[in-house]
Amino acid sequence: MSSRPELQAPPEIFYDDVEARKYTSSSRIVGIQAELSERALELLALPDDDIPRLLLDIGCGSGLSGETISENGHQWIGLDISRSMLDIALERETEGDLILGDMGQGLGLRPGVIDGAISISAVQWLCNADKSCHEPRLRLKAFFGSLYRCLGRGARAVFQLYPENNAQRELILSFAMRAGFAGGVVIDYPHSSKKRKEYLVLTCGPPSMSTTTPSAKGVDENSCSDDDNSEDEENQTVCISDRHRPRKKQKVTKKGKTRSWVLQKKEKMRSKGNVVPPDTKYTARKRKARF
């Protein structure tokens, strides 16, 4: 049997009443969730001014991560797809508001109103196609696009995740970047198979000082490495913020796209089986600037 819950059943089935109950009655899980949430909050780097912020907890589950947010004095809204997990959160009388919802359907939140978002061990679930109507790419796109919109400019989102492999990490990251986020992956204790933890740290808005990826913990602890044949990359902070360009700028370079570039691009899309308008004399012609 696979030890990855993501491969066993869809989240709303996997996290049923029994699993949800197990979740909060295991002191090991409670401890880990608190530790991960604490670190995620730290990476959010909210201004140090004692003003409570409005945060989002995506995949808030039983509210363990939310309790950490409350302890740090902030308000939160939690979203989860499993009613059983949310019922446990109710039982625990967590302070945040709870919403039963699927992040893969996009977040229905007004633009620019949220001060930050965390998510603990949840986002990798989006990479699975649990129903015939599920297309992971579309779900990732809907999720990151809607998250980007509801966050205030300069706000951060920090996701602790367990990607199944490098391809999955790349996939998640690429959709975050496409939505307009800058940021990268922070890997704490990269040399320890037990303590190794991975966080996606994203910032809303164009690259700036605040979008540089924070540094990881425990990077120099080579000595305590308990896992020599770790297949992970050596550099712990995979900074990709310089790869990021704000979406609009990407479309218009200074000179404008050349006709040959456009034709090439269209050919490539055709070869992928996409529907592309035919090439005509109007393709990539010069257009007057209009406002």
Next chain:
Amino acid sequence: MRLLTHNMLSSNIKGVINGFPLRIEVEKVVEKQVDFNPDFLKNMFSKIDWKALADASKIMGYAELPEEVPDASVLDSDEFLQKFHHALLELHLEEGALVCPETGRRFPVNKGIPNMLLHEDEV
């Protein structure tokens, strides 16, 4: 669910252009006391859609908020902040529904949790 959350939520159904504010159908409201924090309120004020909050608060049985968007100078008034605090953080929609203003689709609220899961054809 508090009105803070109601003020942020909008209907996410495919094709819906203006899904905000969700209309509230009240079956049961509960009040829970929350620590008063003026800093939070002052920080939130500019993000709040005032009309939606005032209307929602009225529907929930609390009609003390001004209907018109107040000038930011009211944030110096403790009396105002107390009312704002109560409406935003202490009134919970426990049972009822949120209704999409454009399509009329009902999102039921049970034990304070709105079910915002969309059907396949709404995504």
